[in-house]
Amino acid sequence: MSAEAPAGQTAAVKVNPNGPTEETVLAVEHYTDRLFRFRLTRPQSFRFRSGEFVMIGLPKEDGKPLLRAYSVASPSWDEELEFYSIKVPDGPLTSRLQSIKVGDKVLLGRKPTGTLVLDALTPGKRLYMFSTGTGFAPFASLVRDPDTYERYEQVIVTHTCRDVAELTYSRNLIDSLKDDPLVGELVGGKLALYTTTTREPYPNMGRITTLIENGKLFTDLGVPPLDPSTDRAMMCGSMEMIQDTKALMIKAGLTEGSNAAPAEFVIEKAFAG
Numbered sequence: 001m002s003a004e005a006p007a008g009q010t011a012a013v014k015v016n017p018n019g020p021t022e023e024t025v026l027a028v029e030h031y032t033d034r035l036f037r038f039r040l041t042r043p044q045s046f047r048f049r050s051g052e053f054v055m056i057g058l059p060k061e062d063g064k065p066l067l068r069a070y071s072v073a074s075p076s077w078d079e080e081l082e083f084y085s086i087k088v089p090d091g092p093l094t095s096r097l098q099s100i101k102v103g104d105k106v107l108l109g110r111k112p113t114g115t116l117v118l119d120a121l122t123p124g125k126r127l128y129m130f131s132t133g134t135g136f137a138p139f140a141s142l143v144r145d146p147d148t149y150e151r152y153e154q155v156i157v158t159h160t161c162r163d164v165a166e167l168t169y170s171r172n173l174i175d176s177l178k179d180d181p182l183v184g185e186l187v188g189g190k191l192a193l194y195t196t197t198t199r200e201p202y203p204n205m206g207r208i209t210t211l212i213e214n215g216k217l218f219t220d221l222g223v224p225p226l227d228p229s230t231d232r233a234m235m236c237g238s239m240e241m242i243q244d245t246k247a248l249m250i251k252a253g254l255t256e257g258s259n260a261a262p263a264e265f266v267i268e269k270a271f272a273g
């Protein structure tokens, strides 16, 4: 019973059954002044497919929720939820979200959705996941899902960022999978992470679009060029990155799929502000 409610009466609490739930921050890790990840409690009723996104936010000063779309970075079997976020200094949400601490509350939407799911692709042999910046988030979910390895013989994740520090999240995560109790044995020999930078010296440099076009990606990985009979692809990054990568998939003969009509590649814009 709340302190405001007189004995014998129930406090009138306005709960919107479709509105966001309030979740508790369990962990926060900052990588650079532009990037961080956080983990939240997961309500039992929250179901999603690995690769989907959901609305995340904080209450505004007027009490109304301020929400933005975020890919869930944890897999569907995880008891907690993980998110990987950019920090935009004057971004309405991320300027505040970046200072959350363990124990704080974050709003979580109730309806996860999205096209970067295994079910939106037709069966194939090799799965590519092309990402830039925070576009790696949905793939952080999918590489931890055993279903990914049951469906594909080979899984290739590419991550391109401006500088080396921005690759920390993907490199640490993929590295840790070797010891993962659920997928540790599945990833061996099947999963490859291909990282590149564009603005800071690194052994492997260049935009992913350039590396697909000039064939360096395939030579480096020792795989044949893109082939619609064997290859499937997912892309997540800025609008421009998606458009440019999509054009290369179409040029290679792959067709775009969706939940309603699965095909050979699917796209999603990364959360940006």
Ligand code: A2P
Binding pocket: 132, 133, 160, 161, 162, 197, 198, 199, 207, 208, 209, 237, 238, 240, 241, 242, 244, 245
């Ligand atoms: P670049 O440094 O050449 O702009 P951001 O942090 O701005 O989201 O960028 C993340 C990465 O995506 C950067 O390495 C950036 O390269 C790259 N990128 C930006 N636009 C495109 C594009 N149209 N196609 C492929 N990669 C891109």
